Amino acid sequence: MAQEKQPQRKKIESTGRMMKIMSEYFYDLNAAAESPDRKVAWCTSVGPAELLRAMGFAVHFPENHAAMLGATRMATELIPEANTIGYSPDICSYLTADIGAHLKGISPLARAYPGIEAPPRPDVLVYNTNQCRDVQDWFSWYAREFNVPCIGITSPKNFTDVSEILVDDVSRQIEALIPTLEEVSGQPLDMARLRETVALSRECTELWRQVLETAMAVPAPLTFFDGTIHMGPAVVLRGTRQAVDYYRQLLAELQQRIADGSGAVDDELYRIYWEGMPVWGRLRQHSELFARLNVSVLVSTYCSSWIFPDFDPEEPIRSMARAYLGLFIVRSDTYKEQYIKQMLEKFHIDGIIYHDAKTCPCNSNSRYGMPQRLERETGIPSLVISGDLNDLRCVSDEQTVTNVEAFIEQLEERKDHA
Amino acid sequence: MTRPVFIGLDMGASRTKVVAIDDQGTLLGHAVKKSGIDFAATAAICLDDALAGAGAGRSDIAAAMATGYGRSNVAFVTSRSKTEISCHARGCFHSFPEALTIIDIGGQDNKIIKLDAAGRRQGFKMNRKCAAGTGAFLEEMSARLDIPLEEMNNLARRATEMIKIGSYCTVFSATEVLESIRHGKPVADIIKGIFYSMIQRVLEMDSLTEKVVLCGGVVAHNPYLVEMTEEMIGRPVLLPEYPQLTGAIGAALFAREEAGKR
Numbered sequence: 001m002a003q004e005k006q007p008q009r010k011k012i013e014s015t016g017r018m019m020k021i022m023s024e025y026f027y028d029l030n031a032a033a034e035s036p037d038r039k040v041a042w043c044t045s046v047g048p049a050e051l052l053r054a055m056g057f058a059v060h061f062p063e064n065h066a067a068m069l070g071a072t073r074m075a076t077e078l079i080p081e082a083n084t085i086g087y088s089p090d091i092c093s094y095l096t097a098d099i100g101a102h103l104k105g106i107s108p109l110a111r112a113y114p115g116i117e118a119p120p121r122p123d124v125l126v127y128n129t130n131q132c133r134d135v136q137d138w139f140s141w142y143a144r145e146f147n148v149p150c151i152g153i154t155s156p157k158n159f160t161d162v163s164e165i166l167v168d169d170v171s172r173q174i175e176a177l178i179p180t181l182e183e184v185s186g187q188p189l190d191m192a193r194l195r196e197t198v199a200l201s202r203e204c205t206e207l208w209r210q211v212l213e214t215a216m217a218v219p220a221p222l223t224f225f226d227g228t229i230h231m232g233p234a235v236v237l238r239g240t241r242q243a244v245d246y247y248r249q250l251l252a253e254l255q256q257r258i259a260d261g262s263g264a265v266d267d268e269l270y271r272i273y274w275e276g277m278p279v280w281g282r283l284r285q286h287s288e289l290f291a292r293l294n295v296s297v298l299v300s301t302y303c304s305s306w307i308f309p310d311f312d313p314e315e316p317i318r319s320m321a322r323a324y325l326g327l328f329i330v331r332s333d334t335y336k337e338q339y340i341k342q343m344l345e346k347f348h349i350d351g352i353i354y355h356d357a358k359t360c361p362c363n364s365n366s367r368y369g370m371p372q373r374l375e376r377e378t379g380i381p382s383l384v385i386s387g388d389l390n391d392l393r394c395v396s397d398e399q400t401v402t403n404v405e406a407f408i409e410q411l412e413e414r415k416d417h418a
Numbered sequence: 419m420t421r422p423v424f425i426g427l428d429m430g431a432s433r434t435k436v437v438a439i440d441d442q443g444t445l446l447g448h449a450v451k452k453s454g455i456d457f458a459a460t461a462a463i464c465l466d467d468a469l470a471g472a473g474a475g476r477s478d479i480a481a482a483m484a485t486g487y488g489r490s491n492v493a494f495v496t497s498r499s500k501t502e503i504s505c506h507a508r509g510c511f512h513s514f515p516e517a518l519t520i521i522d523i524g525g526q527d528n529k530i531i532k533l534d535a536a537g538r539r540q541g542f543k544m545n546r547k548c549a550a551g552t553g554a555f556l557e558e559m560s561a562r563l564d565i566p567l568e569e570m571n572n573l574a575r576r577a578t579e580m581i582k583i584g585s586y587c588t589v590f591s592a593t594e595v596l597e598s599i600r601h602g603k604p605v606a607d608i609i610k611g612i613f614y615s616m617i618q619r620v621l622e623m624d625s626l627t628e629k630v631v632l633c634g635g636v637v638a639h640n641p642y643l644v645e646m647t648e649e650m651i652g653r654p655v656l657l658p659e660y661p662q663l664t665g666a667i668g669a670a671l672f673a674r675e676e677a678g679k680r
Contacts, residue, residue, distance in 0.1 A: 375541075386546045398487065399527070403544055406503035410539045413504075417538050 033120030070280025219263025426670030432525025447471025505668030551619030
């Protein structure tokens with residue numbers, strides 16, 4: 001029998017350092033929740049984290065917690081808990097998994113970090129609907145549960161250009177958050193500290209961009225699956241020195257890989273762009289599936305969404321507004337298609353895989369004809385796979401494998417005919 | 419070795435198909451059996467039957483390739499497996515060497531595959547994780563109506579009217595069918611509606627190019643589906659001589675090509 005080749009996944013050495021700073025972050029959050037002198041804010045992942053940090057809040061990101069529920073495959077058992085209290089299985093499975101975990105009183109943090117039992121109790125919840133409406137519903141549920149204020153930014157959506165009118169709107173909304181946050185934190189906003197935080201966020205995301213752009217090298221030194229793990233600090237420690245220092249180390253390691261000609265996947269034959277969310281509970285399987293086929297899934301919209309070139313310490317609030325509006329997910333298809341086309345060229349891409357996540361319409365860009373339009377314009381073939389970010393009831397492993405293998409066979413045919 | 423044969427095995431979720439072809443691509447023998455739960459054993463029985471049909475033995479096998487759902491469960495292959503998408507495409511293009519849209523209706527899933535005039539794949543779609551439009555849908559309806567699968571084709575053909583099924587979902591469709599039975603609708607008309615619904619679900623998956631090929635076991639056993647498809651798309655449909663075997667034939671053709679390269 002013809003033997004299937006065993007996958008080779010190369011370990012990133014900096015992972016240990018990342019685990020350490022993530023661990024310190026979670027223990028600090030836990031300490032903040034237990035301290036009478038400190039305040040905890042929950043924030044959406046592209047919410048005004050800079051403002052919260054500058055005002056001294058310890059910041060918890062429920063999306064990060066929900067992704068951990070997915071990656072540990074705890075989510076699918078917890079989602080039904082939220083379903084039973086009226087939160088549909090068709091809505092965001094981050095929301096349903098996270099609320100389900102709270103209802104059941106369990107958390108992956110408790111498994112990973114002895115001494116921590118649950119996410120830190122919030123003093124305030126702060127959202128930005130630039131990602132979707134679900135974050136507002138999610139935070140509102142916790143606001144009722146903990147009887148704490150829930151405030152946020154209602155973002156404009158589906159625009160192509162980030163106009164000054166939109167920046168005015170969001171800037172004013174950010175400013176309107178300040179009185180409540182000052183009241184909860186018990187201290188006034190220090191603009192110098194905000195400038196410093198915005199500067200650190202800018203530095204962090206600039207380094208994160210450089211990390212992701214190492215994948216322009218052939219072979220690519222890191223994959224999308226590596227990126228989903230190593231983006232942790234860019235999400236939860238944006239605006240801190242620890243994140244900046246970490247990405248300097250990671251960048252140096254990846255640059256060394258490039259210098260050594262060492263790819264993340266052995267004998268890289270094809271280069272794939274991943275559009276959409278990861279299937280958190282299948283990261284390893286998907287990583288191994290592609291490695292076995294000598295395919296490097298090396299760049300994604302998802303990981304690149306934490307690059308914010310607009311942060312400017314000279315103009316902190318306005319530049320925060322510009323950064324949060326610049327996010328891919330909140331833009332029109334016209335913008336998204338221009339963005340992806342430029343990425344396809346920059347990263348020398350052979351094919352695109354769209355993940356149509358059942359419960360995440362805003363991150364599923366295959367539903368309004370985009371794959372067909374982009375394929376027509378670029379000639380780069382695409383595949384749509386059905387799945388979900390957290391709810392494994394929506395994932396068919398066999399269908400995913402057959403679809404992916406058939407897609408790579410299609411790329412092989414193209415190469416043979418060329 | 420007396421006469422080299424090339425083996426293609428398509429281990430589907432429902433049926434296992436094995437073909438033996440010669441170096442000219444001519445079909446010498448074939449076998450089809452329920453896949454069951456012991457894939458390796460079913461594959462071995464089908465292999466021996468197909469070889470017997472070809473007047474050959476195992477020592478005559480020059481190359482063998484597996485495809486389909488259970489492609490990794492087969493012991494006697496010599497080439498790395500390929501997906502059923504590639505193999506159906508190869509098998510259909512062998513019969514009709516022109517630009518094609520291939521519709522494969524299988525026991526568990528459906529595929530629409532598009533080829534250009536050189537046989538190069540332009541793209542493909544598989545049904546989402548849902549039984550609508552698959553053989554499994556037909557099996558469920560057969561059980562609900564208590565009518566053997568093999569009688570459904572002739573009954574559908576005898577229909578005078580058609581009871582349309584509105585739902586995507588197999589379970590909801592079954593409820594609609596039961597409702598029609600309760601209202602005393604003729605069974606033949608209900609079955610015609612079931613057939614119509616199956617084709618409709620498949621046609622919704624993708625646009626079609628000029629030449630359309632139908633293949634797969636469901637089509638092989640229900641030729642009325644082919645006539646209905648022609649009516650629905652308004653033009654004739656191409657049908658391979660052995661619609662159920664196109665995947666296995668494709669695998670055998672690939673095995674032959676790979677043997678040629680060695």
